[in-house]
Amino acid sequence: MTGKERIIKLLKKEKVDQVPWVPFSGVHAGKLKGYTARDVLQDKDKLVESLLEVKKLYQPDGMPVVFDLQIEAEILGCELLWAEDNPPSVRTHPLAETKEIPCDCTIPSKEDGRIPMILEAMREMKEKVGDDTALYGLITGPFTLASHLRGVNMFMDMVEDPEYVKNLMKFTTKVANAMSEYFIEAGMDVIAVVDPLVSQISPRHFKKMLHEPFAEVFDFIREKGALSSFFVCGDATKNIEPMCKTNPDSVSIDENIDMAKAKEITDKYDIVIGGNIPLTTVMLHGTQQDNMKCVVDILDSVSHDRLIVAPGCDMPYDLPIENSIAVQQAIRHTEEVREMLKNYTAVEEDIHIELPDYDALEKPFVEVFTLDSIACAACTYMMGAANDAKEHFGDKIDVVEYKYTEKESIARCKAMGVTNLPSIYINGELVYSSIIPSRQEFIDKINECTVALNN
Incomplete structure (x- = not known):
């Protein structure tokens, strides 16, 4: 069974031969070839070269082409702050001082911003590895994109002017659908709707303002013939069930969430769950043994049906190559790794911290x-x-x-x-x-x- 078959069968609720592995390599892919984050997010050839290195070294079942939640925001008028070892962040918010709703004519087209470069990279990756590797297209979720446009005022709006929030999200939902369609046409097998800010709101607000937009996006992706993932960062424990009710094919979580408890909920809805290897304490700063032990612990904590093992979010740029390889080995050869870890003892660095008075x-x-x-x-x-x-x-x-x-x-x-x-x-x-x-x-x-x- 190829990695692609493994991912697709799993998301279609069919049995697979082993737990799949999806490294969300993001700008870390560039580090593998000596490129900066800016290089791989702006240059198609450098991006593809880096992604092929991810394929070679980490042997994934599935992999994203780009992990950048600012693509749509940049086109819609947000100024970005670029970094060499991280994706850019949103610097300005065009709706910070106004409650205008952007018109549909501003929905990004396939010719806008960095979209042409990304679509070209997707098509090239589809041709080179798409037969045996499931390719993920990541879009910015409707709530996070609305927050990029409005800024921190969005959270006050949710209390004081919920109708404005709903109307703004009707627009960002159309953007999400458009981006999904472009990526599906470019050959993406899975569309991951990445919305970190979902972890920052209550289930009540989710039900009132977010359920309908997300359900619409996942229905749209399904109608276009692709599979989906609802990707959230932070402690979204309280919103796992509301997320499931929007009917994605899978949910991806980070280290802030207890995998076993979350899987009880996703299993109830027959939804695949992915995650949640800690990004910094394990993948960035840990040893190979730390990474192996983490994966074995995840596999021991839950049933292996409806499960993908993956980093909790976008992998850090400077993550040691050997740590990702260790993760892959622990997934592929769990019992051999378990034997290797018999004498494993975690070592914590003794860093003295003096707290303020x-x-x-x-x-x-x-x-x-x-x-x-x-x-x-x-x-x-x-x-x-x-x-x-x-x-x-x-x-x-x-x-x-x-x-x-x-x-x-x-x-x-x-x-x-x-x-x-x-x-x-x-x-x-x-x-x-x-x-x-x-x-x-x-x-x-x-x-x-x-x-x-x-x-």
């Missing part, structure tokens, strides 16, 4: 714990809320970000007891976990903390 603070201290506010959309908007507060209060508050991609920040998370990313702490106390506050709500919370300090 929170009781002695003279002004509110806002600590934002993120995966990386450049690479992670949910983290971008959480950090955006903190930056807005800093702009409002100026020197009356202190704001700092701790990125989970850095070893010292991982140690700080452990010392602080941080369990979910992104999270905001004020004066050492957790105030927001996987929920992005509206601007006024956050300002009010900081004012409360200021009063508490003064008393």
